[in-house]
Amino acid sequence: MARTRVRIPSPLALSASAAALALATGCGSGTASSSSSSAAADGPAQAGKPRVVVTTTWEGAFARAAGARDVKVIVPQSVHHAPDYDPKPSDLAAVAQADFVLYAPFEPYAAKIKEAAGSKAKLVEVGLDNDPDKVKAEVDKLGRLFGTADAATQWKAGFDGEYVRLNQELKAAWPGGTSPTAVTQVFTAWSAKLAGATPVGTYGPEAVTPAQLAELSAKKPALVLDNAHMSTGTVLPDSGARQVAIVNYPGPDLDLLPVYRNAAAELRKAMGAS
Template identity: 75%
Template sequence: MACSRGRITSLLALSAALALVAGCGKNASSSGDGGDKREHDGKPVVVVTTTWEGAFAKAAGAEDVKVIVPQSVQHAPDYDPKPSDLAAVAGADFVLYAPFEPYAGKIKEAAGSEAELVEVNLDNDSDKVDAEVARLGKLFGTEDAAAQWKTTFDSEYAKLSKDLKAEWPGGKSPVVVSQVFTTWAAKLAGMNLVGTYGPEAVTPAQLAKLSKEKPALILDNAHMSTGTVLPDSGAKQVEIVNYPGEGLDLLPVYRNAATVLKEAMRKS
């Protein structure tokens, strides 16, 4: 293997180091006829870039799920993969990533993996979640588990939505503005979404337009906040968390959003 010269990114440097790891992994799991057979019980081995993709994979029925980006990293695209990350990819059946995570394809290439690279539509909108979980379940061969999860999710979602609507101030849907990646929370609460902003910094023209809508609440993205959006509007700004925890359970994301939205509506 030729040595790289000049200034290179840490990821490309890791690719050289991990080529041997990937190769050894394949040899260890190969059968006598040269075929590549991973040593697992027939269930898909799934490597995901973040806990968000991980929760989608788990909801779809995957049981062996490895997460690359630690939960402590607030902005996943800034993460710098380590050799151990590439080693995990080398033994995967599927690698799940989002289009705003530019390193996913490079991770797979660096590790020499034969895994199927799957782009996931990371959006907590209930309809999109149902569609993605069903699609992944079909891909993994775990359709029954995905369908069972959908039943649980739909029931929980309906309950949370009903409870939130019961908290509308004066029985009227509150007017809200939302960051583009947290509009799902407004939908969950049945709120009157009148405008969005981000992910870029809010411009003066946007500020003026959003202020005219006189929102009661602003739903901000906890993972990429741009600070106080409408500082002189009197609107209460609420942080919405998109990423699940280490347990890779998507339902707490909705429960937590419902909790903060209830509190905000009670104080508005």
């Protein structure tokens, strides 16, 4: 799971921006945009049709899986760590109109954004982990909050089918029919589970120390499953392990399934070359 940090201006500056935006909006200068769907301009959310603002595409994909359709993403998907991202007036406008604001525990700026925008939205903490059991638990939770439990249940059924298919394909690709050993970054353990690989160690989120390097290399892993969003370069040089870059964040379409498909494709290539 990547650590996404956003630099937030002072609450006073944000409040001023929000006030200026409210004045401009009152004059008909425009509405907030969304990477997945347009935010509703006015009025309360319809039953089962919540207006949701999320910090990143990862939370956005969870919201979409749970049945939300009106989803606004604040941090662009192209900004992996977003250390210098400043919310725009359109972001504040979307938060002001939202029913829910989704954020991760390592994204404390969500509360500041909500406060600055004067929103009455419900702040919802989302546990960002692509482990299938954790994903389904979060989707269940959000579906209940949004009033879209039926949509969440339907998504989970499709997810289960796709996950089983990918898992079976990866097991069929095991070199010599044996589960490969793997060292994972702390936020990519889910991909080892997807491949049916045997975990023999973890590292991160900090860079590997010389002592860790010696310890992990001694375990002779076949694979190193690195976090593409927090990579520190080659993790176990000269170990013979195949390093695979695992992407945690969905794309701008907010579809979580391609994250698993893309990881499976990279894992198949690595196992075929080992």
